[in-house]
Amino acid sequence: MFDIRPATEDDFTAITAIYAWNVDHGTGTFALEAPSREEMLAGFANVQALHLPYLVAVENGQVLGYAYAAPFRTRPAYKYGVEDSIYLAPEATGRGIGKALLIRLMDLCTERGLYSMIAVIGDSENLASIGVHKACGFDHTGNLPRAGFKFGRWLDVVFMTRDLLPYTPDPQGDGWDG
Template sequence: MTEIRAATESDFATITQIYAHNVLHGTGTFALEPPSQDEMLARFRQIETMRLPYLVAVENDEVIGFAYASPFRDRPGYKYGVEDSIYIAPGYPGRGLGKALLTRLIELCTERGLYTMIAVIGDAENGASVGVHRACGFEQTGILPRAGYKFGRWLDVVFMTRDLLPYTPKPQGDGWASPSVT
């Protein structure tokens, strides 16, 4: 049975391997060189300082996928929305892990008082990612043609969004920003 839990620093050897595989073989990220484990840990710590969720999917004590919420953009005016990222280990796609991770991420971000989640899907031909987001209530809100170039071809980026909390004229709470961000 798959467990979805908060990531810990001890998960990052495997998280780094999963991401490296996606960098080297996939178009879900436009990174061309895999980052080091230290870089991945630094990114994790930054997300933790914002009190945003970083999750892992675990089976038989092995991390087989991860997902996290991060700022869509770093300007304070964006602080009520987040971008989601999901990566699955080779050999595990198509088993519902992406949907399980995204569902939990949505729950945690909603509890956190965030209003919008944005999916920035590298490669418009990534039907699995588009499908998972659609199944979790996201709607396509745009396409950026030829936004990136990887593996010898131009790639479009699909934007999908999902409301987490109902619209209000003035948002409540501090979003992902720390009290020192103004």
């Protein structure tokens, strides 16, 4: 059985390897070259500076996957919503780890006072990610056809969104910038 906990710098050798595998073999990311551990740590520092969650799923000391929330866009008007990112090691797929990471991420973002979460899913054929988001209450809100080209084919981007807090005409709190 796996546990979900906040990521630490010690997890970044595994996190970097998981992302590199997804860059090299998957269409969930449009990256064509895997970033270094240092680049991945810089992204982690940015997420931490905004007090947003960055999680790992761990079993027997092995990181099986990770998820984090980050600004969808950095302009202040976007501060009440976040974009989620979830990546799994290849041996971790099909075990409910992605869904468990997403549920915990949503819970933490809701506690933080964020109003919405946006999934920007690479590849309209990425049925696992689309299915996990749908199972967690996300609605399909749009497609960007042929937004990227990887592995010799055009890839769409799928947008899915989910409210975390009820609609209000006057949001409370500072969002991710406070």
